Amino acid sequence: MKKQSLLFFTLFSTALFAQEKNFIDQPFIETAAKVDTLVSPDRIYLTIILSEKDSKNKISVEELENKMASKLTSLGIDLKKQLSMQDLASNFKKYFLKQQDIVKAKSYSLLVYDAQTASKVIVGLENESISNVYLDRTEYSKLEELKLDLKSKAILKAKTIAKAMTEPIGQKVGSAIYISDHTTSNYGLAGAAPGIVVRGMSKMKVNETYQPLDIEFDKINVEASVNAKFKIE
Structure with missing residues (x-):
């Protein structure tokens, strides 16, 4: 058995050497x-975090959810296809655990297809007291x-x-x-731009004409x- 294995290995090695030699000789x-x-990019993912802390506990997460849904729908967003809830576990300690202060919050991922829509979402949500909007990533x-x-x-x-x-x-x-x-x-x-955050923008006044933010992604x-x-x- 060992002789057969040795013979096979020798023949296999010889064949490989011959192929290599023929290749080099050419x-x-x-x-x-x-x-x-x-x-x-034509797939832009935004992370939206709804937290009672942002409104000093004056607005519940449920109310913020309704405001968000209403605003996104008015901007032509298909909530079933473009909006999904994220697992908040990875963000919980970073954003919402201050010593013993546990804040009720939810995190969503929103898919939009161009920079202009992204800017409308950011401005629109800011005017609904939702300012934790992060650019997660962009794709083609x-x-x-x-x-x-x-x-x-x-x-x-x-x-x-x-x-x-x-x-x-x-x-x-x-x-x-x-x-x-x-x-x-x-x-x-x-x-990819996981560290970008847009917050603290001024709200529009009543009857003020909307102007999209001049956002351009790399x-x-x-x-x-x-x-x-x-x-x-």
Whole structure:
């Protein structure tokens, strides 16, 4: 049994060595290419925290909930699709536990699709005595399709570079014999902003014309990079 295992290992190693040798013996050119682009986020997540503490315990969380729901509905927000309750456990100690003072509170996540709507939400809720509105994160909904498109452009760019390097010396680039994808997956980090808080804005006066806040979110950088080896013919 041991002899058979040793024979199999020897044959397997020999086959790998032969493949590697054949690969190295071929004339080839190796290139690397990277392409990137910036996209505006189209999924903006806001965290809304309702706390009796903010109104000095004059307004209950239930009343704040009703005010929030009414205001968001008036702004065209689909509450069933765009609003969800968060687990407050992670935020409880940070925001609402002051020595022995335990404050009744609720936390919601709101999804909006553009910066203008986000600004309307922030101003509208502020005027309903709801000022704890945080930008949680931003995303781009068609990220996967964009990544594939960039990878296609990156490999074409790699071949173009190979041609530019071989044509001056009278040689041609053949088929690819090796392609390696070095694309990273941390795309949305550029749009993440968990520490941003908007609070303390002045309320609008009666009959005052609403002007959206001039909010603009950072664009998300998406990139793809490849290494490739092409035959030289």
